[in-house]
Amino acid sequence: MGLCDERVVIVTGAGRGLGRAHALAFAAEGARVVVNDLGVGLDGRPGPDGPAALVVEEIRAAGGEAVAHGGDIATTEGAASLVRTAVDTFGRLDTLVNNAGFLRDRMLVNLDEDDFDAVMRVHVKGHFLPLRHAAAHWRAESKAGRPVTARVVNTTSGAGLLGSVGQGNYAAAKAGIVGLTLVAAAEMGRYGVQVNAIAPAARTRMTEQTFAGLAALPEDVSPLVVWLGSAASAGVTGRVFEAEGGRLTVMEGWHPGPTADKGARWTPAEAGEAALKLLAEATEPRPVYGA
Numbered sequence: 001m002g003l004c005d006e007r008v009v010i011v012t013g014a015g016r017g018l019g020r021a022h023a024l025a026f027a028a029e030g031a032r033v034v035v036n037d038l039g040v041g042l043d044g045r046p047g048p049d050g051p052a053a054l055v056v057e058e059i060r061a062a063g064g065e066a067v068a069h070g071g072d073i074a075t076t077e078g079a080a081s082l083v084r085t086a087v088d089t090f091g092r093l094d095t096l097v098n099n100a101g102f103l104r105d106r107m108l109v110n111l112d113e114d115d116f117d118a119v120m121r122v123h124v125k126g127h128f129l130p131l132r133h134a135a136a137h138w139r140a141e142s143k144a145g146r147p148v149t150a151r152v153v154n155t156t157s158g159a160g161l162l163g164s165v166g167q168g169n170y171a172a173a174k175a176g177i178v179g180l181t182l183v184a185a186a187e188m189g190r191y192g193v194q195v196n197a198i199a200p201a202a203r204t205r206m207t208e209q210t211f212a213g214l215a216a217l218p219e220d221v222s223p224l225v226v227w228l229g230s231a232a233s234a235g236v237t238g239r240v241f242e243a244e245g246g247r248l249t250v251m252e253g254w255h256p257g258p259t260a261d262k263g264a265r266w267t268p269a270e271a272g273e274a275a276l277k278l279l280a281e282a283t284e285p286r287p288v289y290g291a
């Protein structure tokens with residue numbers, strides 16, 4: 001018996017790296033998998049290959065069931081056809097793993113508008129659109145009286161949680177994914193959908209140069225993703241986990257620290273004095289990566 005027998009799982013950006021490892025790990029637990037990948041280069045520009053088909057071959061060679069989808073998940077057509085592919089091929093959809101993305105790292109003073117837009121688009125829109133189309137499917141299922149035990153696993157990053165020098169576009173996008181995760185978890189719970197996010201760290205083409213010392217493998221991250229994407233994670237929603245090698249961490253988010261209430265409007269000088277007093281009592285924030 002696998003943890004995901006009977007489940008149909010979409011993994012975006014599953015042609016290589018973390019997504020490929022997730023797709024293989026879901027298939028090993030009995031899931032039927034839609035392997036999405038547009039096959040772009042490290043910076044999102046068109047690439048030469050169609051890596052989704054290779055991962056489908058690997059899954060089938062191991063006795064599993066999978067289908068490739070080569071669409072762009074940051075377009076309405078790509079996201080809608082992705083959900084349609086799961087339902088038309090396998091008759092249902094249970095889990096969506098949003099993982100596709102790329103980098104255009106620059107210091108802010110050199111960050112072109114195009115590089116900002118491209119990174120925001122692939123990560124934020126590339127999470128929102130598949131989530132939106134999957135959510136519409138699950139709401140319709142739920143309203144039709146069919147039981148829904150759906151799971152969404154989004155992919156944020158330490159850059160989005162703490163900030164990362166040289167990655168203003170990527171950090172903003174990955175922080176946006178955390179906000180989207182919290183809202184989706186709150187809105188979709190009533191339809192039987194749980195939504196969580198992971199902040200992975202693993203050696204892939206995305207990290208092999210910037211983080212040359214990073215030895216952990218994508219396959220180390222996938223077990224948590226498979227569990228979050230299975231029915232076994234019942235009751236877990238709206239949470240963010242870091243995963244690197246054998247280490248799993250629940251990330252605890254923003255919460256109110258020291259506070260002061262004058263009961264009336266402050267003057268700027270008073271507000272400054274109060275702010276400094278509060279800061280003296282507050283916990284120091286964790287450093288921004290690369291600072």
Ligand SMILES: NC(=O)c1ccc[n+]([C@@H]2O[C@H](COP(=O)([O-])OP(=O)(O)OC[C@H]3O[C@@H](n4cnc5c(N)ncnc54)[C@H](O)[C@@H]3O)[C@@H](O)[C@H]2O)c1
Nearest residue numbers: 013017018038039040072073099100101157201202204206
């Ligand atoms: N590797 C890490 O340590 C690390 C750390 C934090 C976050 N992440 C995140 O994990 C995810 C996977 O990263 P990775 O390291 O495996 O990178 P990767 O470059 O190995 O794989 C990403 C895949 O996404 C695909 N893709 C890009 N744009 C797409 C689009 N519009 N539609 C469909 N597919 C598209 C690419 O073709 C590629 O195969 C990303 O969201 C990344 O930001 C990775």
